[in-house]
Amino acid sequence: MDLKTDFDTDLKTELINRAENLTDLVAGEAADTDRRGFVSPAVTEAFCDAGFMKILVPKRYGGYELDVDTMAGVVRTIATSCTSTAWVLAFYIGHNWLHALFPERSQDEVFAERSFALTPGTFAPSFTLTPTAGGYLATGRSSWNSGAAGAGWFMNGGLVKVDGQPPTLRFFLAPKADVTVIENWDVAGLRGTSSHDVAIDGVFIPEYHTVDAGDVLNGTSPGAALHANPIYSIPVIPFIVGEILPVAVGTYNAAAKEFRRVTKDRYLSQTGARASSTQTARINVGKGDAGAALADSMLDSYLNVLANTDPALLRDPVTRGKLKAQGAVITDFCGSGINQLVSAAGANAYRNSSPLQRHFRDINMMRVHATLDVERATETYGEVLLGLPPQAPI
Known part of the structure; x- marks a missing residue:
């Protein structure tokens, strides 16, 4: 594994300090976050401005390309003020790492605007992916999409079914505009995570916005080949x-x-x-x-x-x-x-x-x-x- 540079060490400390500085804001909203069912746009944007979403984004896309320890330090700090808020933050940071496992063209598109995305999702095989020219048609409904209230993209699992062949699982991305968010998060715990169901009905998913589930599970994804940093493997x-x-x-x-x-x-x-x-x-x-x-x-x-x-x-x-x-x-x-x-x-x-x-x-x-x-x-x-x-x- 590559040794950390002084710059990386200083940045890690700075990011955790920024998280400490935001704990009062998060704690002040914790009860309201629990009641309303989602993390406020103000808190989410404060996290974005602090650079948290870029912790695991590759440097080639404007990210910090740091380590899981930095992510954990920031998330643990926020969790001392509000569990639901920290849960959503953890998925937003971690799913930017997952974006970096998709094909290069997918990363070029997702990271183009702000060098990061806000992406809930679940890998359960809740969707059907029907092969078509250049990609797949996605249909289905999934649960547990934590952070759905602030999402720009959604990441889910879909089964590819071809006659005469066993189904295969692929993870895929869909922009918020192509997804119907079903606001049904009514639970006893983690109430502020807006972990709503989402539905997709016959939406076209380009091939480059999909990745073989086995490759992601095993650390042998297209992103692992694209990025030299072993964190993506x-x-x-x-x-x-x-x-x-x-x-x-x-x-x-x-x-x-x-x-x-x-x-x-x-x-x-x-x-x-x-x-x-x-x-x-x-x-x-x-x-x-x-x-x-x-x-x-x-x-x-x-x-x-x-x-x-x-x-x-x-x-x-x-x-x-x-x-x-x-x-x-x-x-x-x-x-x-x-x-x-x-x-x-x-x-x-x-x-x-x-x-x-x-x-x-x-x-x-x-x-x-x-x-x-x-x-x-x-x-x-x-x-x-x-x-x-x-x-x-x-």
């Missing part, structure tokens, strides 16, 4: 885990900090004594802070492996299965820690005015995400360890 699932794991860790840090504040201010209704006078409260404050610090360490360990392992080694199924399982276990650890804190915080923690109830709802929504579900991820890892074919993507 990372298999997609370990990358996605590194993209969203900082959201869970940042949320745990926020919950531990808020629990400590609540404990200092809280009086017990039955006795009138300060909550901090009880041994149980002091144990939970200490356990919460220690647990959040441990989650930070586990995140750093994950990112270190992702950033410093040759992409060719990351293609090994056991390595990929292990990384996915570790990401899910870390998220589960964060969820268990937050749940314990909220349970110990008293009934007022469940008021809508309390940030703790948002942390509780958001982390438990994250725990059942397809990539972070601990039972599915660890089962998949067990399968590859036993020499069995994995039933879920790694």
